Amino acid sequence: MDEFHFQNRRSFLRHMLGAGVSLYAFSSLHSETLAVKGISKLVVLYTNDQHSRIEPFPINDPKYPDQGGFARRATVINKIRATEPNVLLLDAGDIFQGTPYFNLYHGEVEYKLMSMMGYDCTTIGNHDFDLGMENIVTQMPHAKFDFVSANYAFQDTPLENRIKPYKIFYRGGLKIGVFGLGIELKGLVGEKQYGNTRYFNPVMVANDVARTLKREEKCDFVICLSHLGYKYEDRKVSDVILSEQTRNIDLIIGAHTHTFLEKPLVKANLEQKEIHVTQVGWAGIWLGRVDILFSHNNKKNSLETSYYKIFKNQV
């Protein structure tokens, strides 16, 4: 059987790990090795804007020939899980809409396959509303993962009490807070589709929720699943604006603009602390990965980002 493997790479962690292991990237370091040195490692894997792209693009596709595919991504994820005990698998919304699989099955296939891959959490993107909120409720029994959204209020809608603002995950002694943010629906999604859903200012809500997660819940790491979009020419709220105007968020996993970020954006937040913004295009062509190392006092020490580009035959 044809196999792929992840290659070891040099690392820049001399200050943490000493010369002995500095020749390897920490994605290749075993968790046991790190534990001995009082270091915990978290591996965050993520997608955004999957848009029902269950099967790879066909070979004759002009832009993404033979790329992506849920079953191939499952192989990659399984491979990573085989060596990494502390994996968090996330998605930043727009799971629905884009291939006939959605027209035929209304999201059942997407949720079932994602559950099989072990997704932990997603947020609600604008296209997830496309067949109405009732449809999300209908498909939810197929989803063995959580839905988070902090700035949509779903009172008096079919989604009432079904979506939490945030969820806390425990991995390898670490406490990780994950919350969701959605884009303004008016003018983007039909009123029939979003009904009584109310939208609140993402920056305000994000500051509130992130403070709760970091200061009250004492999370070691706070992740925002944002469906706001990476950046706009005008002052429309985006991940870039969010990163500048908030505190207590460590990582923004973005979506909506289908941005293939060649490298994550590293910014200083409101209190001059570092925040990373990432996004992996759309359609599951890339799988994003962030490895985070925490020293013994669970202080975040280092991040490493990888983008896996999933092909069948050609590079």
Added chain:
Amino acid sequence: MKFFLSIFFPVIGILSCARHSTVTSLELSHQYLANVTADSVTNLLLRPYKLKHDSEMTEVIVYSEEALLKGQPEGNLGNFVSDCLLERAASEFREKNITIDAVLLNNGGLRVSLPKGEITKGKLFELMPFDNEMMIVEISGKKFYEMLCFIAAKGGMPVAGFRMEINTKKKPVNVTVNGNVLDTNATYHVVSSDYLINGGDNITFFSDGKKYATSLFIRDILISYCRKLTASGKTLDVKTDGRISFSK
């Protein structure tokens, strides 16, 4: 065969302004994974869905001479969809004595490119996955000009029925509608999707116009157009024709 390629970028950035935060070094890698086999358990779960999907969606409905791509100020993909709607709307409204003047669509609504060669029914579902209906709206010449300004500000959108240039100030100039200059005192009938006519993409110039529903899905119009073309022994051959260009 094993195939693996890794492009490696060293340290990207260390925040110099961080005073109290821990210093983070960021290591970045792009990994091209080839020959990733499909996970068999996932495929097993998918199989029943795929069988029905394939039986309905893999039918080849037209052959295209060229790949159809989105583009600005103009793309042949946008021209294909817009021209289809113009033709269908003209025939639907002929007996009502309504002349269709123009088509406006949005690039965001065209979800994939179409390949050169065989195009399946499923591919047209991917291009236009939404159950959007074709709609007609009657607007004043002034609102029509607002629409042109909107198109120009966006740097071009999929259109049919008129030609325009976008000048360096992102304004519409040298406009002709069906060969005539724009008359701001006239009324115009514009074809679009129910999404845009009902205010999608923050469009306001359609809001107070008289609206005509058609109960026809845009996707179905495209599918039947392609089927007819094939039945008459023709292939799809859509080119850009300079309907929207930037002023020189």
